[in-house]
Every structure is written in structure tokens, then in C-alpha cells.
Amino acid sequence: MSLAIEITNLRKNYKDAYSPALDGLSLQVEKNLIMGLLGPNGAGKTTCISILCGLVMPDSGDAFIFGKDCIKNTVAIRSMIGVVPQQIALFGNLTGWENFIYIGRLYGLSDKKIKGKAKELLVKLGLEKHADKRINRYSGGMKRRANIIASLLHEPELLILDEPTAGVDVQSRAMIIDFLKEYHNQGKTILYTSHLMEEAEKLCDKVVIIDEGKFVVSGSPIELVSQTDGCKNLEEVFLYYTGHSVRD
Amino acid sequence: MRKILATIIKEFILLKRDVAGMALLIIMPAILIIVMALVQEEPFKEYQELRFDLLLANNDHGSVAQEIIAGLKQSKSFHVIDSLNRQPLSSEQMKILLQKGSYKIGIEIPAGVTAEMVNLSNTVANNISKKFGADAILPTRKPRDSNYIRMYFDPVTKQSFRASISFALDKYVTYASSASLMKRLEKLGKAADTSVDTNSFQKVLQGVGIREEPLNNNGKDLVYINSVQHNVPAWAIFGMFFIVVPISGHMIREREGGSALRVTLIPNVQQYVSIGGILFYTIVCTVQFILMLCIGIWFMPVINLPALYLGVHPWDLLPIGISIAFAATAYGCFIGSLFKTANQALPFGSISIVILAALGGIWIPTDLLPIVIQRIALISPLHWGLAAVDQIILRDGNIISVLGYMGVLIGFGILLWLISIFLNNRQQQSVQ
Numbered sequence: 065m066s067l068a069i070e071i072t073n074l075r076k077n078y079k080d081a082y083s084p085a086l087d088g089l090s091l092q093v094e095k096n097l098i099m100g101l102l103g104p105n106g107a108g109k110t111t112c113i114s115i116l117c118g119l120v121m122p123d124s125g126d127a128f129i130f131g132k133d134c135i136k137n138t139v140a141i142r143s144m145i146g147v148v149p150q151q152i153a154l155f156g157n158l159t160g161w162e163n164f165i166y167i168g169r170l171y172g173l174s175d176k177k178i179k180g181k182a183k184e185l186l187v188k189l190g191l192e193k194h195a196d197k198r199i200n201r202y203s204g205g206m207k208r209r210a211n212i213i214a215s216l217l218h219e220p221e222l223l224i225l226d227e228p229t230a231g232v233d234v235q236s237r238a239m240i241i242d243f244l245k246e247y248h249n250q251g252k253t254i255l256y257t258s259h260l261m262e263e264a265e266k267l268c269d270k271v272v273i274i275d276e277g278k279f280v281v282s283g284s285p286i287e288l289v290s291q292t293d294g295c296k297n298l299e300e301v302f303l304y305y306t307g308h309s310v311r312d
Numbered sequence: 313m314r315k316i317l318a319t320i321i322k323e324f325i326l327l328k329r330d331v332a333g334m335a336l337l338i339i340m341p342a343i344l345i346i347v348m349a350l351v352q353e354e355p356f357k358e359y360q361e362l363r364f365d366l367l368l369a370n371n372d373h374g375s376v377a378q379e380i381i382a383g384l385k386q387s388k389s390f391h392v393i394d395s396l397n398r399q400p401l402s403s404e405q406m407k408i409l410l411q412k413g414s415y416k417i418g419i420e421i422p423a424g425v426t427a428e429m430v431n432l433s434n435t436v437a438n439n440i441s442k443k444f445g446a447d448a449i450l451p452t453r454k455p456r457d458s459n460y461i462r463m464y465f466d467p468v469t470k471q472s473f474r475a476s477i478s479f480a481l482d483k484y485v486t487y488a489s490s491a492s493l494m495k496r497l498e499k500l501g502k503a504a505d506t507s508v509d510t511n512s513f514q515k516v517l518q519g520v521g522i523r524e525e526p527l528n529n530n531g532k533d534l535v536y537i538n539s540v541q542h543n544v545p546a547w548a549i550f551g552m553f554f555i556v557v558p559i560s561g562h563m564i565r566e567r568e569g570g571s572a573l574r575v576t577l578i579p580n581v582q583q584y585v586s587i588g589g590i591l592f593y594t595i596v597c598t599v600q601f602i603l604m605l606c607i608g609i610w611f612m613p614v615i616n617l618p619a620l621y622l623g624v625h626p627w628d629l630l631p632i633g634i635s636i637a638f639a640a641t642a643y644g645c646f647i648g649s650l651f652k653t654a655n656q657a658l659p660f661g662s663i664s665i666v667i668l669a670a671l672g673g674i675w676i677p678t679d680l681l682p683i684v685i686q687r688i689a690l691i692s693p694l695h696w697g698l699a700a701v702d703q704i705i706l707r708d709g710n711i712i713s714v715l716g717y718m719g720v721l722i723g724f725g726i727l728l729w730l731i732s733i734f735l736n737n738r739q740q741q742s743v744q
Contacts, residue, residue, distance in 0.1 A: 117577060119573075119576065119577075138579070139579040139580050140579075141579075142577060142578065142579035143579045147577050149570060149573055149574075149577075151569070151570030151573060152569070152570055153570035153571055153573045153574035153577075154570070154571055154574065155322070155326065155566070155569075155571045156569060156571070157325075157326050157329050157330070158322065158325060158326065162322070162325060165318075166318055166319075166321075166322045167574065167578070169314060169315060169318035170315055170318060170319075170575065170578045170581045170584075170585070171578055172314075172315070198329075214574060
């Protein structure tokens with residue numbers, strides 16, 4: 065079994081926080097898998113992703129992507145991964161096309177390659193008619209799809225998505241899910257976080273539930289539903305393990 | 313290089329679409345330099361080009377009084393008013409007008425001044441005559457102490473102004489005295505039947521002459537400080553530093569919006585993006601500086617102000633403009649990195665520029681500020697920028713003479729740029 069991501073005993077305590085964001089988290093993600101990273105608010109999902117991207121330094125523990133240390137090899141790691149952050153990480157006053165050209169050039173891609181790849185992704189994500197509109201004039205769903213395109217121009221081996229469908233309509237969500245499945249079929253690995261259990265159940269080969277910065281349980285959605293007493297779906301499994309108390 | 317160019321193109325597109333930002337960078341400084349040059353035109357003229365109304369009550373009517381009046385009338389600094397309603401101005405009328413504040417200066421030549429001057433000249437001439445063994449004697453009497461010329465000033469008049477009027481008047485009185493003495497000596501010479509070379513004698517009396525000489529090699533001073541020479545470069549530099557507002561706002565918006573995060577996630581590009589941004593805004597600021605100078609040269613004469621004179625090495629202003637632009641841009645990056653929100657950065661950025669401008673001699677030339685403030689002014693990059701520009705346009709300096717100023721500006725820019733990179737990296741590492 066070759067691993068795309070390997071996290072061991074990761075700890076992170078933010079200054080002034082009353083509890084650690086990550087408290088000895090360990091998990092593994094195999095290659096060519098869609099892995100769902102699930103957890104309630106404050107569980108440590110975004111911190112975990114930020115450490116993988118080299119944006120946050122852990123207090124202790126190890127994180128590897130394709131065998132490379134995420135803390136020591138930030139440059140190599142960032143060229144292998146594509147990150148779709150929660151925020152719309154695009155320049156609002158540039159058009160979609162201008163954004164992709166600029167980002168592609170920063171990745172060191174040739175204009176020909178950028179244009180070819182951007183055109184292909186624009187078609188797949190239904191934005192080909194809107195490429196010349198400014199991002200600020202896009203709808204919420206269009207912005208989310210453009211955000212994904214910007215993360216895929218350099219054809220990363222691992223795609224990390226932090227709630228990519230938050231606040232989008234049903235049609236856009238369906239389009240994003242279909243696209244991610246197709247992308248995965250090209251032999252790529254996807255790490256995906258979401259609060260939408262039904263969506264995770266449909267999309268993910270495997271999910272891992274974390275809470276309060278710790279590993280709770282992992283397995284395929286079908287396995288987890290069948291192994292957990294009285295649970296008919298992933299949402300019930302999630303509530304079974306993380307409880308019903310509200311996390312603020 | 314391609315990444316730097318890509319960033320410059322991106323920044324250009326963003327600025328082109330930000331109409332308010334463009335207005336702030338180009339139109340506002342243009343309005344500022346025009347308004348300030350117009351507003352400060354009169355104060356700058358006060359001691360240089362303006363002619364002051366000078367009331368003169370002549371109660372003497374003798375030749376000495378005529379010589380003094382002729383001297384004052386020839387002066388470019390005074391407009392002598394010695395009559396009202398075609399009647400000679402009396403001392404009482406003059407004092408009333410001064411007390412009303414209608415005029416600033418009044419001079420009263422009392423009766424008998426010419427007689428007193430003649431008496432003094434006769435006394436001196438007699439003494440000289442005796443020493444040369446001549447027999448001729450001119451009539452004299454005991455000098456009267458009450459015969460002096462009186463000056464009156466509006467109470468609000470500045471001390472320096474009073475002193476300058478006093479010196480000017482003293483010059484004309486001295487001239488009249490020496491002229492009177494020459495006449496006496498000439499008269500004495502004729503009486504004694506000896507020839508007196510009054511011309512050479514007058515030269516001796518005048519002593520060592522005084523003449524203003526130009527500091528440059530051109531043989532003449534081409535320009536004196538005036539409203540345009542001060543205000544155009546000063547407020548152009550102020551406008552350049554106002555680039556702090558768009559740069560810091562832009563940086564914070566990119567951080568808050570997430571586009572800065574996108575750039576951070578791309579490996580090994582931060583330095584290129586930073587260089588691209590600095591280069592772009594330095595170019596923008598330099599263009600802004602050139603445009604402001606163009607307004608000074610071509611637009612100021614249209615509104616009856618003197619044209620801006622760029623010195624004998626005008627092209628040397630370009631590297632100075634680039635140095636100022638770099639310092640201003642780096643300061644903008646520093647403010648944008650130091651603060652987390654636009655609500656903090658924008659007021660701080662703009663108010664700090666106003667303070668640095670006040671310290672740096674943008675409002676009032678630094679030489680006129682108190683000594684303590686002059687020392688504090690050294691921390692202001694606007695001071696160094698203005699000093700460099702003044703060196704070229706007022707003192708006809710060249711690039712060599714401003715290398716020190718440019719060094720300070722570039723050093724200031726590099727320091728703030730490095731700090732802003734450090735602060736940016738720290739902020740990115742604290743992203744959750």
C-alpha cells in the first residue's frame with residue numbers, strides 16, 4: 065500500500081486558544097483515493113490541511129505527502145498539491161481568464177499550456193462562457209468552480225479541498241462532485257473536507273472522522289454505517305461518534 | 313523574470329480598473345500642487361517681488377529729502393505715497409492711516425533735515441580743508457540732535473520686515489549724506505581754487521563695494537525660491553507618498569479576499585511577486601512625479617504663475633524621482649504588512665504621511681522650522697526627497713551632489729521592504 069499522506073502524532077496549539085487544535089492526530093491516506101476528512105467545527109480539519117500545505121508549523125509530530133516532509137520540503141510539496149481553500153482565493157477584479165493566466169505563469173507554465181488546460185477545465189466546470197467576466201461578478205457557485213480550476217492548472221497529484229461546496233446551489237454542487245469523481249478517475253488522490261455527510265457518503269472511497277484534534281474512526285462509508293449500531297447513514301455515524309452537543 | 317512581468321501586468325490591470333485609485337494617484341496630487349502654488353503665491357512674493365506701499369510725509373522739501381525720496385522711488389521694493397488727493401501727505405494724516413492698518417510703513421522727514429545734513433557736511437569739509445592747509449571755510453553751526461528721520465510701522469509688522477526697511481532707508485540716507493559731502497568738498501575746492509577729484513573721493517567714502525554673485529557657473533542665478541519652485545516638487549512628493557493608501561489597502565484586500573493565500577500556495581514565487589509589485593508601483597509613482605513636473609512647467613504659466621524651472625541638469629531629476637518612488641512604495645508595503653485591517657492601515661498611513669510631510673518641509677521649508685524640528689525632520693523620507701529635488705532645481709546641482717540623499721531614500725526603502733517581507737511571512741504562517 066503506497067501512501068499519499070501520512071500524518072503521525074501531530075500537535076498544534078494556537079496562542080490564546082483554550083484547547084489544542086490538533087492533539088496527537090495520526091492518519092493515513094492511500095494513493096488514488098478520495099478521502100473525506102470529517103469533523104464538527106473546531107475539530108482541526110483546516111489546521112491539518114494548513115500543516116500539509118506548509119502554511120502552519122506544527123508544535124510536534126510528522127506530516128508527509130508522497131514521502132516528502134511537509135515541514136522541511138514546502139517548495140516540493142506545493143508543486144505536487146493543489147489546494148482549494150474555503151476562501152475564494154482569486155483576484156476579484158480580474159476576469160476568470162486573467163486569473164488563470166497569472167496563476168499559471170506563477171507556476172512557471174507556458175502560456176500555451178495554461179490556455180489549453182484552462183480551456184479544458186472551464187468547459188468541464190461549465191464556465192467557458194464566463195471566462196471573460198470579472199470574478200467579482202460571478203455567482204457563488206461560479207466562484208467555487210473557478211477556485212477549483214485555479215488549483216488544477218499545474219495538474220497536481222494530490223488535490224486538497226476545504227469545503228469546496230459550502231454555500232453553493234444544488235446544480236453547482238452536483239457539477240463539482242461529478243468533476244471530482246472524473247478527476248479521481250485519472251489516477252489522482254483527493255483529500256476533501258465537508259460538513260455535508262450525504263455528499264461525503266456519495267463521493268468518498270474512505271472517510272476519517274476527527275474531533276477535538278484527535279482521530280476518532282475511519283473506514284469506507286458503507287463499512288462505517290454497517291459497523292455502527294443503529295446507524296442508517298454516514299450522518300448518523302458522525303453524530304454517534306462526535307455527539308449532539310453544538311460546537312462553537 | 314516572467315513571474316515578475318506577470319505580476320506587473322496583473323497590477324496594471326487591477327489599477328486600470330480601480331478608477332478611484334487612479335484618481336487618488338494622478339488627479340488629486342495635480343489639484344493639490346495647483347491649489348497650494350496658488351494659495352502660497354502671495355506669501356512667497358512678500359519679500360521678493362511685492363512692492364510695498366510706503367507713506368512718506370516730507371516736511372523738509374530740501375535736496376537731501378529729494379535724494380532719499382528719489383532713492384525710495386527707484387527701489388523695486390517700495391511704492392512711495394507722498395500725497396493724498398493731490399495734497400502733500402502730512403505727518404498727522406500718515407499716522408492716522410497707519411493706525412487704521414491701511415498701510416504698513418510710514419516715513420517722516422522732518423523740516424530742517426537738509427539744513428542739518430549741509431551743516432554736518434560743512435563741518436567735515438572744513439576739517440578736511442584745514443588738514444590740507446586750505447583757507448576756504450564753509451559756514452557751520454552747532455548740530456541739532458532732533459533732526460532725524462522717523463519710521464512708523466503698523467504694530468502687526470514682523471521684526472525682520474522692520475529691520476529690512478530700516479536697512480534700506482539707512483542706505484539712502486548714507487547715499488544722500490555722501491552726495492552732500494561731495495558737493496561741499498567741490499564747493500570748497502572751487503573757493504580755494506584747487507581741483508578736487510570728487511569721483512575718486514566718493515569711491516573712497518563708499519569703501520568696499522557689495523555685489524551679489526551667482527553660485528553656479530552660468531554667470532547668473534536663474535531662479536529664486538517662489539511658490540511654484542517650492543510647492544510643485546514638495547506636493548508632488550507628498551502625492552507620491554500617498555500611494556501608501558492604495559498599496560496598503562490593496563495588500564489587505566488581497567489577504568482578506570484570499571488571493572494572497574493563492575499566491576502563497578504557489579511554490580517559490582513570493583520574492584518575484586514582491587519584486588513585481590514594488591517595480592510596478594515605483595513606475596506608477598515615477599510617472600506621477602513626471603506628470604506633476606509637467607504641470608509645473610506647462611500649466612502653471614497658464615494660471616499666471618511662474619513656470620517651474622528644472623535646473624541645468626533636469627534629467628538628473630529622473631533617478632531622484634525613482635528613488636523617492638521606491639521609498640514611497642516600500643512604505644506602502646510596510647503599512648500594508650504591519651496592519652491586519654484596512655480600518656487600521658488607511659488612517660495610519662495617510663496621517664503618518666501628513667506628519668512626515670510637515671516634518672519634512674513640505675508645508676514650510678525646513679530652514680524656517682525650529683532647530684529641534686529640523687533635526688527630527690531627518691527621519692522623514694519626504695525631507696530627503698525634497699532636499700534632493702531642491703538641490704537640482706534651486707541650486708543647479710547635478711546627480712553627484714544628490715547621491716547622498718538618494719542613498720538615504722533607497723536605504724529607507726530597502727529597510728522597509730525587508731521588514732514588510734518579514735511581516736508578510738509571519739502573517740502567512742499564522743493562517744489557520
